[in-house]
Amino acid sequence: QVGSTTSRSYIDPHTYEDPNQAVKEFAREIDASYITIEAIIGGGEFGDVCRGKLKVLGSPSVEVDVAIKTLKPGSSDKARNDFLTEASIMGQFEHPNVIFLQGVVTRSNPVMIITEYMENGSLDTFLRANDGKFQVLQLVGMLRGIASGMQYLSEMNYVHRDLAARNVLVNAQLVCKIADFGLSREIESTTEGAYTTRFSNFQGGKIPVRWTAPEAIAFRKFTSASDVWSFGIVVWEVMSYGERPYWNWSNQDVIKSIEKGYRLPAPMDCPETIYQLMLDCWQKERTHRPMFLSIVKTLDKLIRCPDTLRRIAQNSRPPPVNPYYVPVVFKCGSDWVSFHHE
């Protein structure tokens, strides 16, 4: 494309007959003897997430910190292919704000995906653990990194579909990186030339409603413009230090309120220019939303002229009582609901 800094598009691993072919092509095979698992630091859909060490090729006495996703033993071939699809996608990307893939272990068990180690973990938990502790300029710097990573992915014609603070990782230097490429997707250009996504194998058609654009919820139109909507929600999460978007509202109430034009209020102490950026990302009409390229430029300007961050959005009243709120005895524990009504 004109002005694109990347020369190629990402290739959906599902275009390969043999998914193992895609992994071989985009991910380096690492011998398990080069890996030392030190601790379990989380859990995922397919197994554990661990911290560990990787012997550096050529100088075995030198080791680097890595994060490791393991596939639980006894998984089906389909689970194995879905698990490794993420590595086939990540291995195609090279950007300071996209998590770096060191390689994979596929010739011994457990099967593993190895990445760089991000000392401060997931952005949402990191912010909740450091409520109020950062300067606005630091928060905006984090947002600039996320936007830059998303600009790169959109230039590669990769639609993420699950951008949320929980899927962004933070390193010791507070650099934020996009870190979740699990759901595979196919991009097909539609008549109007916009890229839309047809679901090749969306796990049971589940979507994270409160982070997802209305057109993607309503008729599965996932594009970089719907990723921009999600980015707006991430901006709100960051400026709120990890507050849950729409608090304890149900997913149905979120959908109804957005449809009626309701939008999240400005977080406490949020600069007016940053709140305006959120509102721009939450335009109902997706073609009216800014592109990631212009979002990066806007954030760069705000960082270069910190005075533009001094005016605080007039703080909204406490979260409005949700008109639809009916005390719910239990709350669905996950952000993922099926397309069918809960």
Ligand SMILES: CCCCn1c(-c2ccccc2C)cn2c3c(=O)[nH]c(=O)n(C)c3nc12
């Ligand atoms: C939102 C990502 C969840 C899985 N994951 C990954 C990761 C992400 C994708 C593929 C493979 C891996 C190991 C790195 N890290 C890290 C990390 O580097 N440092 C951490 O503290 N945590 C909690 C991580 N959690 C992960």
